[in-house]
Amino acid sequence: MGHVYGRQVYVLMNKNLWLLILSQIFAFTAAPVTVFLSGIIGSQFSPIKSLATLPMALSLVGVAIFAIFAAKVMSIIGRRAGFIFASVGSSLAALMAAYSIIIESFLLFNLGCFLLGAGVAFSHQYRFAAVETVSKDMAPKAISIILLAGIGSAFIGPNLANISKEIVPEHLYVGSYIALAILTLSSTIFLLFYKDNHKPNNFVKKDTRSYFELISQPRFLQALIASSFAYAVMSFLMTATPISMHVMEKISLSKTGLVIQLHIAAMFLPSLITGNLIKKFGHSKIMNAGVVLFSITILTSLFEQNFVNYLTALVFLGFGWNFLFISGTSLLVLTYKEDEKFKAQGFNDLIVYSIQAVASLSAGIFLNLTSWKTMNLICIIFLIIIVISTLRADFKEKKIRWIFCLIFS
Secondary structure, eight states: OHHHHHHHHHHHTOHHHHHHHHHHHHHTTHHHHHHHHHHHHHHHHOSSGGGTTHHHHHHHHHHHHHHHHHHHHHHHHOHHHHHHHHHHHHHHHHHHHHHHHHTTOHHHHHHHHHHHHHHHHHHTTHHHHHHTTSOGGGHHHHHHHHHHTHHHHHHHHHHHHHHTTTSSTTSTTHHHHHHHHHHHHHHHHHHTTOOOOOOOOTTOOOOOOOHHHHHTSHHHHHHHHHHHHHHHHHHHHHHHHHIIIIIISOOOHHHHHHHHHHHHHHHHTTHHHHHHHHHHHOHHHHHHHHHHHHHHHHHHTTSOOSHHHHHHHHHHHHHHHHHHHHHHHHHHTTSSOGGGHHHHHHHHHHHHHHHHHHHHHHHHHHHHHSOHHHHHHHHHHHHHHHHHHHHHHHHHHHHHHHHHHHHHO
């Protein structure tokens, strides 16, 4: 008991981990600010009303496209230099967005949002950097702490953007993006004290497994599916919620906003205990628990679509995402060798955030063509695949253990 407590204290007192947490809080503000403002500004400058959400869509595309690039850059220049490079780039992208508002250029604003998405792709590498500061058995705890810091980004980014929106009186929201440029650049302050143990690969080709060989591992595939489909279900339903609640069901904007805020809190707050739960019960059981939590969300769609049911659905949606994403990420780090980490991490993020982008972009289409209830029922397919991949990986591992015991008994 004392040994376990000592290990947890070590994680919490880890200087490198805390520097990553503080840096990530500022670097990741680009994501919630883009969600908060891109649609509003897009609706002002878009020549076609239906293209108002294009900036948000392009930011998601930027995350997906640059996922492997971010991992590759860090494999060459290291974590610290990679994060600093991304922070400077995000700051410049925010200034580009600010300038696009001044000249009222929808095209330039879209480019700025796309590049901010590229910066977010680098920010997603913070969770892997956190894992590298602790032993592998403490990985779930480190990932949980990093994800919990996302609450800080979600609070600081949109609030400062709102406070600073009228700094340039003639151009509303220019101040918001100037503030974002300062926030993203501020992350470099903490990185200056971060100790990076990375050794550049100097472009030397190493004998690493192919992508197919990595995916062929049952545990790798299980981790990839859990993280990918956690994001798919969460993004699919969360993106549709404001339209379903406010536009279709005529529930007030304030109540709709409260549901989204509590959903975001539910995504990150369980991180306080998720790492410990994974250590105690194992990755597969927490993934199955995540599926159960998602199932509660789907179940509520069968009843009346009122404020309480939307609130219940979105809170359990957040809980389920947390369990699946943290267990998926922490399981992933157990499936590759040290010299394969950037390759495996980049591929994982490419799949995860590509699926997230598709889910987010298709949510509005599905809601218009079907209904909130039907969208929830569609998600059952993803849950079944998660369960099957988990059972398959567990069976394969038990079979190997049984054969091993049979041979050496």
